[in-house]
Amino acid sequence: MYELTMLQGALRSGVADRPSVFELFGRRLPGSRRFGVVAGTGRLLDAIEAFTFTDDQISFLHRTGIVDDDTLDYLRGYRFSGTIRGYAEGECYFAGSPLLTVEGSFAEACIIETLALSIYNYDCAVASAASRMTMAAHGRPCIDFGARRTHEHAAVAAARAAVVGGFAGTSNLEAGLVHGIPTFGTSAHSFTLVHDTEQEAFAAQVASLGTGTTVLVDTYDVAAGVERAVAAARAAGGELGAVRLDSGDLVAGAFQVRSQLDALGATSTRITVTSDLDEYAIAGLGAAPVDFYGVGTQLVTGSGHPTAALVYKLVEREGRHGRRQEVAKRSSGGKATVGGRKWAGRVLDDSGTAVEELVVSCTAHEQGEAALRQAGARPLQVTLVRDGMIVEEHRGTAALEAAAQRHQASRAELPYDAWRLSEGEPALPTRLVSLEDLPAQPASAALGEPPVRP
Amino acid sequence: MYELTMLQGALRSGVADRPSVFELFGRRLPGSRRFGVVAGTGRLLDAIEAFTFTDDQISFLHRTGIVDDDTLDYLRGYRFSGTIRGYAEGECYFAGSPLLTVEGSFAEACIIETLALSIYNYDCAVASAASRMTMAAHGRPCIDFGARRTHEHAAVAAARAAVVGGFAGTSNLEAGLVHGIPTFGTSAHSFTLVHDTEQEAFAAQVASLGTGTTVLVDTYDVAAGVERAVAAARAAGGELGAVRLDSGDLVAGAFQVRSQLDALGATSTRITVTSDLDEYAIAGLGAAPVDFYGVGTQLVTGSGHPTAALVYKLVEREGRHGRRQEVAKRSSGGKATVGGRKWAGRVLDDSGTAVEELVVSCTAHEQGEAALRQAGARPLQVTLVRDGMIVEEHRGTAALEAAAQRHQASRAELPYDAWRLSEGEPALPTRLVSLEDLPAQPASAALGEPPVRP
Numbered sequence: 001m002y003e004l005t006m007l008q009g010a011l012r013s014g015v016a017d018r019p020s021v022f023e024l025f026g027r028r029l030p031g032s033r034r035f036g037v038v039a040g041t042g043r044l045l046d047a048i049e050a051f052t053f054t055d056d057q058i059s060f061l062h063r064t065g066i067v068d069d070d071t072l073d074y075l076r077g078y079r080f081s082g083t084i085r086g087y088a089e090g091e092c093y094f095a096g097s098p099l100l101t102v103e104g105s106f107a108e109a110c111i112i113e114t115l116a117l118s119i120y121n122y123d124c125a126v127a128s129a130a131s132r133m134t135m136a137a138h139g140r141p142c143i144d145f146g147a148r149r150t151h152e153h154a155a156v157a158a159a160r161a162a163v164v165g166g167f168a169g170t171s172n173l174e175a176g177l178v179h180g181i182p183t184f185g186t187s188a189h190s191f192t193l194v195h196d197t198e199q200e201a202f203a204a205q206v207a208s209l210g211t212g213t214t215v216l217v218d219t220y221d222v223a224a225g226v227e228r229a230v231a232a233a234r235a236a237g238g239e240l241g242a243v244r245l246d247s248g249d250l251v252a253g254a255f256q257v258r259s260q261l262d263a264l265g266a267t268s269t270r271i272t273v274t275s276d277l278d279e280y281a282i283a284g285l286g287a288a289p290v291d292f293y294g295v296g297t298q299l300v301t302g303s304g305h306p307t308a309a310l311v312y313k314l315v316e317r318e319g320r321h322g323r324r325q326e327v328a329k330r331s332s333g334g335k336a337t338v339g340g341r342k343w344a345g346r347v348l349d350d351s352g353t354a355v356e357e358l359v360v361s362c363t364a365h366e367q368g369e370a371a372l373r374q375a376g377a378r379p380l381q382v383t384l385v386r387d388g389m390i391v392e393e394h395r396g397t398a399a400l401e402a403a404a405q406r407h408q409a410s411r412a413e414l415p416y417d418a419w420r421l422s423e424g425e426p427a428l429p430t431r432l433v434s435l436e437d438l439p440a441q442p443a444s445a446a447l448g449e450p451p452v453r454p
Numbered sequence: 455m456y457e458l459t460m461l462q463g464a465l466r467s468g469v470a471d472r473p474s475v476f477e478l479f480g481r482r483l484p485g486s487r488r489f490g491v492v493a494g495t496g497r498l499l500d501a502i503e504a505f506t507f508t509d510d511q512i513s514f515l516h517r518t519g520i521v522d523d524d525t526l527d528y529l530r531g532y533r534f535s536g537t538i539r540g541y542a543e544g545e546c547y548f549a550g551s552p553l554l555t556v557e558g559s560f561a562e563a564c565i566i567e568t569l570a571l572s573i574y575n576y577d578c579a580v581a582s583a584a585s586r587m588t589m590a591a592h593g594r595p596c597i598d599f600g601a602r603r604t605h606e607h608a609a610v611a612a613a614r615a616a617v618v619g620g621f622a623g624t625s626n627l628e629a630g631l632v633h634g635i636p637t638f639g640t641s642a643h644s645f646t647l648v649h650d651t652e653q654e655a656f657a658a659q660v661a662s663l664g665t666g667t668t669v670l671v672d673t674y675d676v677a678a679g680v681e682r683a684v685a686a687a688r689a690a691g692g693e694l695g696a697v698r699l700d701s702g703d704l705v706a707g708a709f710q711v712r713s714q715l716d717a718l719g720a721t722s723t724r725i726t727v728t729s730d731l732d733e734y735a736i737a738g739l740g741a742a743p744v745d746f747y748g749v750g751t752q753l754v755t756g757s758g759h760p761t762a763a764l765v766y767k768l769v770e771r772e773g774r775h776g777r778r779q780e781v782a783k784r785s786s787g788g789k790a791t792v793g794g795r796k797w798a799g800r801v802l803d804d805s806g807t808a809v810e811e812l813v814v815s816c817t818a819h820e821q822g823e824a825a826l827r828q829a830g831a832r833p834l835q836v837t838l839v840r841d842g843m844i845v846e847e848h849r850g851t852a853a854l855e856a857a858a859q860r861h862q863a864s865r866a867e868l869p870y871d872a873w874r875l876s877e878g879e880p881a882l883p884t885r886l887v888s889l890e891d892l893p894a895q896p897a898s899a900a901l902g903e904p905p906v907r908p
Binding site: 001002003004005006008009010012013015018020022047056057060061064066068106110113114115117118119121122147148149150151152153154155157171172173176177183184185186187188189190191193194195196200201203204205207208209218219220221246247275297300301302306307309312313314317319320327328329330335337 | 455456457458459460462463464466467469472474476501510511514515518520522560564567568569571572573575576601602603604605606607608609611625626627628630631637638639640641642643644645647648649650654655657658659661662663672673674675700701729751754755756760761763766767768771773774781782783784789791
């Protein structure tokens, strides 16, 4: 609501057209995490293109008197026509990283605040949790089974963000349809229970889905379930694909089931575990003979940090005399902001390890990029929307796959500290400087000695 | 995905048509809360009515080979035709309370599992957090400002669930449009910053929105902001509606601003506080001169418990010889379930205080209700869907208002323990009995002595 009433106020006072720059960033990483993961970019681009006001919405605003007729006229014709630059999806980010830089009139940039924040706050939270889980899994595939543990539409976004963070797929078919994500399914206890015996249930599943299916073996007795599942597959002429364990102590369970499977000669049958997994539980299962992790609640709720706590702030706008001015909130309590548009780059040492997030406050495009180059930093911002036109390479299924690869590369660049699951300092310090602070010298001198690697 | 592959398996093995009963419940309350709040009922009823498979979805399932042609034929004609009973929206609930009882064929009841769980898990989590916040606010209005801190569609559901938990309104206009919830707005720091001076910004806001508006006073210096805001309203011929504080120590800030407002004679100008509020922060502001609480992150993320951890389990179905049978998962790790359809009632003592959640496991409708009556319990389940037809009184704006009132009444019935914000035991114990365990005696004797009230 406040976006629209601010729009009305700005239209009346004549500042609605002022060229403005908003930035989307986090003051700090949530919960002493080591890094954050950019996600939601492709979704945001779709949403910005679709962001117009329907007749129903205009009539609601009129009926309730929330805004006046001039404002309704503006909204009827609304379409974002500005430019957005930002971190490419999948990139790691740190405190103060300018994830999005939105340029446009105050009016058009101010009213996408909630849209941009809600998408980024949720998707980055999930992708950041997903990345910690895939780190803990050390290459074993993680699969999203969280559809039922969050809002029905959020679940679809979560499946997508999980892929950015390294997940192999999802049980969410809508995410498969909309985002082209590989889908995986098992079966529930109800499938076993609706049959008269476990044996009949397993035979039915194998008959329907083939011997490669994943059978849930813990409805009654696990050892008996494993034996029946293997027998059902063999009766159908094959070896069972996998069994799923969803209760009990999963470490002990996995060892027991593996040795039972091996004793039965079912050495190719794999083990999927589920049951309130998070990155710590996954790490705890590292030595156990587990092949797949199915993750639900903790993935879709950000594993303790369900929002990325990103904010959207006006940092620059044209003033009374047509002059560009940096602006910033100056109040107390750690919520003050730093004015001016920012240019971000990642500084690497000679071994290719990232050592610093360099953020240069600088109004001019060319000077900002030049300052990063001079500091030897890899520029982090790309153009996502140019004069209202979406840059197509940043959305769609191919963009999602590219984001997942980009995240692997970006994470691999971080110092080993990034891989620690414990709470602590960010893996990279953020150095926020204004252009004038950067001496016109070679990068190494400008940056001083890089931090010592652990 | 597993719902559809289970459906395929059940169609093949011939059990898809078996009359079945699923229950949706929580094994325990999340995080040692004192009670949970039922929310999402109206949304679920809309969603069940709309739950069909589109051509796009069918063609995706066909293209990917996820299910076979027989299953696609079933899905093309899918429409839920069963019966759902459940707790009325707004009712308090406890461990094991059967929030929904879904009767239908195995096929039709099994494939709404994820839909029902995702709606209830999210909405109940938000409503439960909201109720704790409105308890802590002791009658001061709480307003949802959380749209930006969760998925864009989840935010609309959160605004609605917050109303069930006692919130007065939302800043989310879509929630105003879709659910008829009162909307409230203030302004952001960017509105102040886009103007050349704070004075001009406040004048513009008052000119546009009237003197009754809420002005954000902490962009630069709070004391100067308050003075300018009051002056802007008076210049427009009125007294300012409210000021908003969004940073710093809110307790000290509220006292300072109140005394400044009073000294300026602006005794009718009220104070709204925002800034990472949760139920504990709200309680901590109890003695401060605050008039409204604006709550964001902690509301839409369930204040530490972003999912209600509800599950959906098959408890009863027809077996091979057409006989009704209770079924239950028997495995280890606290995840075993109790078979048989359940009837729930709240037992009150003579003073009208609730003392027990009585849950009677009993296959027959009449006997279950009779057992509750005999125990002197208020029956908690109502019919929400009858043979596929939605019971209209349980959805829509009037139903939402009724749910909010119902929650107030249900919460007022609980023992004082329910009002404690600390972690601890549920405010009511759940007594799960089978029909045979209940002696055919008057309620008082059957239940023994009610627990001592605190």
